[in-house]
Amino acid sequence: MDYRKLGNSGAVVSNLCLGTMTFGDEADEATSFVLMDQYVEAGGNFLDTADVYSAGLSEEIVGxxxxxxxxxxxxxxxxxxxxMGQGPNHLGLSRKHLGEALDASLQRLGVEQIDLYQMHAWDALTPLEETLRFLDDxxxxxxxxxxxxSNFLGWHITKAVWMARAQGYAAPVTLQPQYNLLVRDxxxxxxxxxxxxxxxxxxxxxLGGGWLxxxxxxxxxPEGATRLGENPKRGMEAYEGRNAQERTWAIxxxxxxxxxAQDVTMAQxxxxxxxxxxxxxxxxxxxRTAEQLKDNLGAADLVLSEADMERLNAVSAPQMADYPYGTGGIGQRNRKIEGGR
Structure with a gap:
């Protein structure tokens, strides 16, 4: 397992993190315990959960x-x-909701301090300074x-970073986005x-929901041991759209x-x-299973060759048709300028 700094902090985490969204739902408590034991034995030291995963049960299982x-x-x-409730203040990034949510997460996890507390998505209704002040406190x-x-846009990130600096608040250290060979925007x-x-x-x-x-x-x-195979109504529209794209199958x-060629699995x-x-x-x-996790952990020390990385980068390049990122757009011109420095 490789270890890296947690963003711009001084903490160190393994390059593979065990997500726990399946805990309490697709993986029962006994299976979840096995997965965490297996992950730690492989050298992993980073667990990621959320209060909404299985309505708090995931945090309780981890605790x-x-x-x-x-x-x-x-x-x-x-x-x-x-x-996390039915009331109008039971969601969002307000001081009121986050204060209650943080205390509840601490209790479910059974810890005195949470190492990394993440805002699960942007909240357009709450003043950003209110959220940042709460986090600094x-x-x-x-x-x-x-x-x-998590799931913030570029301007959300930049605004938050510079507001924190201007106010002297603690700065954010990480972002949790969807990112894979199929989704590179x-x-x-x-x-x-x-x-x-x-x-x-x-x-x-x-792994792009299992596609990769x-x-x-x-x-x-899809049939059998896939989320869509077990529940055909789940994500059918997204499946049909991705299946129809030539880019998907090229990747x-x-x-x-x-x-x-490397005698490894596609997931790795x-x-x-x-x-x-x-x-x-x-x-x-x-x-969801010990077998899946064992396969995934095989990627911990896998280093792809420069040629393999270039091939994957090229075949999965984000599709940019026109302005501002595509041919002739601002992004394309900037890349040419930067490349010539």
Whole structure:
């Protein structure tokens, strides 16, 4: 397992993070315990959860697993923002909701401090300064060590970073976005914003919902041990759209070729590519079974060759038709200028 700094903080985490969204839902408590034991035994030290995962049950399972363990290097991350009740103040990034949500997460996890507290999504109704002031207070009080964001846009990130600096607040250290070979649009502005601020990326869905693991076949309805196969109504529209794109199958074909040549799995290739991307601190794994996790952990020390990375970068390049990112657009001109320096 490789270890990296948690964004611009001094904490150190493994390059693969164990996500716990399946805990209490697709993975029962006994299975969840096995997954966490397996992950730690492999050298992992970074767990990611959220209050809304299984309506708080995921945090409770992690808390019960942590009880009695002396894992001083373990870094625990959770999130707050989405509804945890029916009332109008039971969601959002207001001081009122976050205060209640943070205390509840601390109780469910059974810890005195959360290492990384993440804002699960942007809140357009709450003044940003209110959120940042709350987070700064939480750092100063010792309830959290660091904070980060999830699913923020580039301008959200930059505004928050500079407001924190202007007010003398603690700064965000990470961003958790969707990022994989099939979904690379964050490279337009989100990644540059994070790099400018020194923030680390914690990509979720690095296997593109299973597409990059080789589970899906062209023009064939998924069956068996896939989320869509077990529940055909789930994400059917997204499946049909992705299945119809030539880019999807070109990417999958490249991943499969490299996996065969390296004698590794497709999932390991996709995870290794993501872990090697600029600004990435740790890639979040979303395993449901010990077998899936074992396969994913095989990517921890996999280093793709420069030729393999170039092939994957080229075949998965974000599609940019026109202004401002495409041919003749501002982004294209800037890249040419920067390349000539």
């Amino acid at each position: 019960r697993w942590l009880k009695g363990k002396k894992l001083r290097d373990l870094v625990i991350a959770t999130k707050g923002r989405f509804p 939480a750092v100063r009080s010792g309830k959290i060590a660091y904070y980060g964001f 964050i490279e337009h502005e989100v990644v540059p914003a994070c790099e400018d601020a020194g923030m680390g990326l914690l990509p979720w869905s690095p 693991s080789g589970k899906y076949k062209r023009d064939q309805m 999958i074909g490249a991943v499969e070729d490299i996996a065969k 290739v996709a995870l290794a590519w993501t872990a090697a991307r600029p600004a990435v601190t740790s890639v979040i794994l979303g395993a």
